[in-house]
Amino acid sequence: MSADFASFLYLVSGVLFIMALRGLSHPPTSRQGNMYGMVGMGIAIVTTLALARPSMGGFALIVLGLALGGSVGAITARRIPMTSMPQLVAAFHSLVGLAAVMVAAAAMYAPESFGIGTIGNIHGQALVEMSLGVAIGAITFTGSVIAFLKLDGRMSGKPIMLGGRHFINAGLGIALVVLIVMLVLTESYAVFWLIVVASLVLGVLLIIPIGGADMPVVVSMLNSYSGWAAAALGFTLGNLALIITGALVGSSGAILSYIMCKGMNRSFISVILGGFGGETAAASGDDGIQRTVKTGAADDAAYLMMNAQKVIIVPGYGMAVAQAQHALRELADKLKANGVEVKYAIHPVAGRMPGHMNVLLAEANVPYDEVFELEDINSEFAQADVAYVIGANDVTNPSARDDKASPIYGMPILDVDKARTCLFVKRSLGSGYAGIDNTLFYKDGTMMLLGDAKKMTEEIVKAMDH
Amino acid sequence: MEKTALEHALDQLDQASAAARLALDQVQDAADAAGAAAHAASGGAIDPFVFRFAIFVLAIFVGYYVVWSVTPALHTPLMAVTNAISSVIVVGALLAVGISAASGLATGFGFVALVLASVNIFGGFLVTQRMLAMYKKKEK
Numbered sequence: 061m062s063a064d065f066a067s068f069l070y071l072v073s074g075v076l077f078i079m080a081l082r083g084l085s086h087p088p089t090s091r092q093g094n095m096y097g098m099v100g101m102g103i104a105i106v107t108t109l110a111l112a113r114p115s116m117g118g119f120a121l122i123v124l125g126l127a128l129g130g131s132v133g134a135i136t137a138r139r140i141p142m143t144s145m146p147q148l149v150a151a152f153h154s155l156v157g158l159a160a161v162m163v164a165a166a167a168m169y170a171p172e173s174f175g176i177g178t179i180g181n182i183h184g185q186a187l188v189e190m191s192l193g194v195a196i197g198a199i200t201f202t203g204s205v206i207a208f209l210k211l212d213g214r215m216s217g218k219p220i221m222l223g224g225r226h227f228i229n230a231g232l233g234i235a236l237v238v239l240i241v242m243l244v245l246t247e248s249y250a251v252f253w254l255i256v257v258a259s260l261v262l263g264v265l266l267i268i269p270i271g272g273a274d275m276p277v278v279v280s281m282l283n284s285y286s287g288w289a290a291a292a293l294g295f296t297l298g299n300l301a302l303i304i305t306g307a308l309v310g311s312s313g314a315i316l317s318y319i320m321c322k323g324m325n326r327s328f329i330s331v332i333l334g335g336f337g338g339e340t341a342a343a344s345g346d347d348g349i350q351r352t353v354k355t356g357a358a359d360d361a362a363y364l365m366m367n368a369q370k371v372i373i374v375p376g377y378g379m380a381v382a383q384a385q386h387a388l389r390e391l392a393d394k395l396k397a398n399g400v401e402v403k404y405a406i407h408p409v410a411g412r413m414p415g416h417m418n419v420l421l422a423e424a425n426v427p428y429d430e431v432f433e434l435e436d437i438n439s440e441f442a443q444a445d446v447a448y449v450i451g452a453n454d455v456t457n458p459s460a461r462d463d464k465a466s467p468i469y470g471m472p473i474l475d476v477d478k479a480r481t482c483l484f485v486k487r488s489l490g491s492g493y494a495g496i497d498n499t500l501f502y503k504d505g506t507m508m509l510l511g512d513a514k515k516m517t518e519e520i521v522k523a524m525d526h
Numbered sequence: 527m528e529k530t531a532l533e534h535a536l537d538q539l540d541q542a543s544a545a546a547r548l549a550l551d552q553v554q555d556a557a558d559a560a561g562a563a564a565h566a567a568s569g570g571a572i573d574p575f576v577f578r579f580a581i582f583v584l585a586i587f588v589g590y591y592v593v594w595s596v597t598p599a600l601h602t603p604l605m606a607v608t609n610a611i612s613s614v615i616v617v618g619a620l621l622a623v624g625i626s627a628a629s630g631l632a633t634g635f636g637f638v639a640l641v642l643a644s645v646n647i648f649g650g651f652l653v654t655q656r657m658l659a660m661y662k663k664k665e666k
Binding site for chain 1: 574578579585595600602606614616617625632633636644646653659665
C-alpha cells in the first residue's frame with residue numbers, strides 16, 4: 061500500500077471518530093456513533109498492518125497482543141458495575157498514558173520503523189514531538205493511577221499537601237524543559253528515561269493535593285491530557301488519525317473540565333492547586349441558636365408523595381453508593397400509577413464524573429426524557445409539591461445562593477427549598493462532602509428522613525401500598 | 527560558387543530557427559526558474575509539519591463544536607468513547623511490533639503498548655455500547 065493511500069485511509073478513520081462524537085448529541089443516534097468509532101478503529105488497524113507488512117512472527121505477536129489486551133478489556137467492560145465507571149475511566153486513561161510512553165520508547169530504540177531517522181540521527185523535530193508525547197503520557201499515567209486509587213477508595217480522598225509543592229512542581233517543570241533540550245542535542249537514552257521519570261513523579265505530585273470533591277474535574281482533565289499525548293505522538297508518526305483523534309479528545313476533556321468547574325463555581329487554577337474538600341470548614345451559621353430539625357418516617361413521606369401532583373427527585377452520589385436506584389425507580393412507578401407527575405433533576409457535578417448520575421438512572425430503566433439538567437428544571441421546583449432529595453447534599457445547600465460567607469457561595473444549586481415540601485433522605489445530620497453545614501435541614505418545609513437511602517426508599521414504597 | 531536564392535532562403539531559415547531555438551531555450555529556462563520558485567513557495571519547501579499542524583488546529587475546533595453539542599446526559603459515555611478512540615495510538619505499537627527492524631527492545635516496548643491499547647480499545651467501545659444500550663425513551 062502506498063503511503064499516500066494509507067494517509068487517506070487514516071483521514072477516513074479520523075472523520076469516523078468525529079462522527080462517533082457527533083452521534084452522542086442525542087441518545088437515539090449515540091449507538092450508531094459508537095459503531096462509527098469501532099469502524100474507524102478497524103480501518104486504522106488494518107491500514108497500519110497493510111503498511112507495515114509484518115513477518116509471520118511479527119504478525120503472530122500482533123494477534124497475541126490484540127487477543128490478550130482485547131480479552132482483558134472485553135471482560136472488564138462486561139463485568140464492571142456502573143457505579144464504578146469513574147474508576148474504570150481513570151484506569152483506562154492511565155493505560156493510554158503508559159501506551160504513549162511505550163510507543164515513544166519504541167520510536168527511540170527503532171526510529172527506522174517510524175521513518176523518523178536512524179539511531180543516533182533522529183530528526184530534531186521528531187525528538188521534540190516525541191518528548192512532549194512521552195512527558196504528557198507519563199503525567200497522564202501516574203496522575204490517573206492516583207485518581208483511580210482515590211475514586212476506588214483505596215486511598216483517602218483527603219488532599220495530601222507537601223510543603224513547598226508548588227516549588228517542587230515548578231522545578232520539575234523546568235527540569236523537563238532542560239531535559240527535552242538535552243535530548244534534542246544528545247539523543248541519549250539516559251536523558252529520555254530521565255524525562256519519563258521526572259514526568260511520572262510530576263503526575264503523582266499534581267494529583268495528590270486535589271481533594272475527592274474535585275475528582276470530576278481531575279478525571280476530565282486527565283481525559284484531555286491523554287488526548288494531547290496521543291496528538292504529540294501523531295506528529296512524530298505523521299499519522300493523521302492520531303493527530304485528529306488527539307485534538308478531539310484533548311478538546312473534549314478540556315470542555316468537560318470547564319463544565320465541571322462551572323458546576324462547582326471553582327476556577328480551574330484553584331482546582332489544580334488543590335487542597336479543597338478535605339478539611340472540615342467551620343460551620344458558617346454557628347450563631348449559638350439551637351436550630352430545630354423536623355424529622356419524619358416513611359409513612360409520612362409516602363402520604364405526602366401520594367397526595368402530590370408533582371414530585372421532583374434529586375439523586376446524588378449517595379444514591380449510587382447505597383445502590384438505591386432500582387428502589388427509586390419502583391417508587392417513581394408507584395407515583396406515576398397514581399397519576400403523580402415525576403421528574404428527575406440532575407446537578408452537573410452529581411456523582412463522581414460528568415454524566416455519571418444519568419448512566420445510573422438509565423441502568424435502573426429510568427427513561428432519559430424524564431431526567432433534566434439543572435438549568436432546564438430549576439424553575440419548576442416552585443410548582444412542585446415534593447422534592448425528594450436522595451444522596452445529594454451540597455448541591456442543594458441554599459447558602460450557596462444566599463450566604464456570601466459560605467465557602468460554596470456562587471455554586472449553582474438545585475432550588476429544592478422552593479418546593480412545598482422537601483424530603484431529604486440522609487444517614488445522619490452530618491455535613492456533606494465539602495464539609496459545609498446545609499441550612500436546608502432547618503427550613504420549615506424540610507422533612508428529614510434519617511436512614512439508608514435504599515432502605516428508606518423501599519420502606520416508602522411499602523408504605524404506599526397501605 | 528554563387529549562392530542561389532534558394533540557399534539564401536535556407537540560410538535565413540536556419541538563422542531564424544536558431545534564433546527561435548535560443549528564444550525557446552530562454553523561455554524554458556525562465557519557466558524552469560519560475561517553476562522552481564513556485565515549488566519553493568508551495569509544495570516542497572513547506573515542511574509537512576505545517577500541514578499536520580493545520581489539521582491539528584482545525585481538528586481542535588471541530589472537537590470544540592462537536593463536544594459542546596453532546597447532551598450532558600451522555601457525558602460519561604463521551605468520556606468512555608474518547609478514551610477508546612485515543613487508543614488509536616495502537617498504530618504506533620503495530621509499527622513497532624510489525625517492523626521489528628533492529629532492536630528487540632523496541633519490539634518489546636511496542637508489544638506492551640499494543641496490549642495496553644487493546645485493553646482500552648475493546649474495553650472502551652464495549653463499555654460505551656453497554657451504557658448506551660441502557661438509555662431508553664419513555665414508553666407511551
